[in-house]
Amino acid sequence: MSTDRIEKRVVLRAPRSRVWRAISDAKEFGTWFRLTLDGAFAAGKTVRGRHDNFKVEMRIERIEPERYFSYRWHPYPKDPAKDYAEEPMTLVEFTLEDAEGGGTALTIVESGFDRIPLARRAEAFRMNTEGWAGQIKNLAGYVS
Amino acid sequence: MSRSRSAPVLFAALGDPTRLRLLRRLSVDGPLSITRLSEGTGLTRQAITKHLNTLGNVGLVRHARHGRERVWELERRRLETARAYLNRIAAEWDAAAERLKAFVEA
Numbered sequence: 001m002s003t004d005r006i007e008k009r010v011v012l013r014a015p016r017s018r019v020w021r022a023i024s025d026a027k028e029f030g031t032w033f034r035l036t037l038d039g040a041f042a043a044g045k046t047v048r049g050r051h052d053n054f055k056v057e058m059r060i061e062r063i064e065p066e067r068y069f070s071y072r073w074h075p076y077p078k079d080p081a082k083d084y085a086e087e088p089m090t091l092v093e094f095t096l097e098d099a100e101g102g103g104t105a106l107t108i109v110e111s112g113f114d115r116i117p118l119a120r121r122a123e124a125f126r127m128n129t130e131g132w133a134g135q136i137k138n139l140a141g142y143v144s
Numbered sequence: 145m146s147r148s149r150s151a152p153v154l155f156a157a158l159g160d161p162t163r164l165r166l167l168r169r170l171s172v173d174g175p176l177s178i179t180r181l182s183e184g185t186g187l188t189r190q191a192i193t194k195h196l197n198t199l200g201n202v203g204l205v206r207h208a209r210h211g212r213e214r215v216w217e218l219e220r221r222r223l224e225t226a227r228a229y230l231n232r233i234a235a236e237w238d239a240a241a242e243r244l245k246a247f248v249e250a
Contacts, residue, residue, distance in 0.1 A: 006230060006233055006234045006237060008234070008237050008238065008241050010241045010244075010245060012244070012245050012248050012249060013249050014248040014249055018248050019244075019248050022244060022247055023244075028247075031247060032240070032243040032246075032247040033240055033243070033244075034243070075233055076229075076232065076233055076236065104248075106241075106244075108237055108240075108241060110233065110237065113229075113230060113233075
């Protein structure tokens with residue numbers, strides 16, 4: 001198990017065009033992601049967003065209609081009192097494919113964690129506000 | 145020696161390329177002596193011992209005796225704690241993917 005990336009796969013019972021809109025339209029993205037975004041997504045553009053208790057900055061990397069969407073941002077912890085501007089960002093990628101038997105197979109990858117300072121990662125423990133520790137499961141070997 | 149259990153101290157101990165290399169080495173090759181761990185590092189046994197003690201203080205490695213030789217080995221449970229950060233973010237993505245699913249399937 002890599003320490004650099006997270007990968008999620010999910011099959012959505014909806015056509016690709018529908019899933020694409022939910023991901024590529026900033027307003028729809030904000031609805032399910034729970035962010036208020038200040039503009040539309042376009043390659044090379046920076047879109048700012050607000051959540052109840054943090055702010056985000058999404059630097060849009062690449063948009064390939066109905067297939068691929070990627071952006072960079074600062075991963076957790078998103079502490080509003082801190083300036084993370086100088087720190088490395090992670091890359092978030094959404095890839096859409098037709099699922100076997102209908103629907104859309106979506107893969108979400110967030111990578112680049114190995115470049116995040118370890119001290120910053122440790123902060124996530126101090127900012128434990130949602131009891132996420134209870135969700136920790138399946139801790140595989142660190143370097144295997 | 146008292147062990148610090150706080151996450152920041154743990155991560156500080158991990159935040160060094162030599163120490164990360166030592167951990168990877170122990171992970172791949174199993175328990176090793178200081179002599180073996182020093183090989184190819186360009187560092188003295190003393191320097192390696194210092195790094196191992198730092199890792200030992202936060203519970204990432206421990207030493208044991210194999211016959212007449214003292215060897216160092218990984219404490220896997222502690223490393224798993226280090227993985228908790230990624231697990232936290234993975235849990236966020238799980239929740240976000242669930243919300244997206246509900247959103248497009250509605």
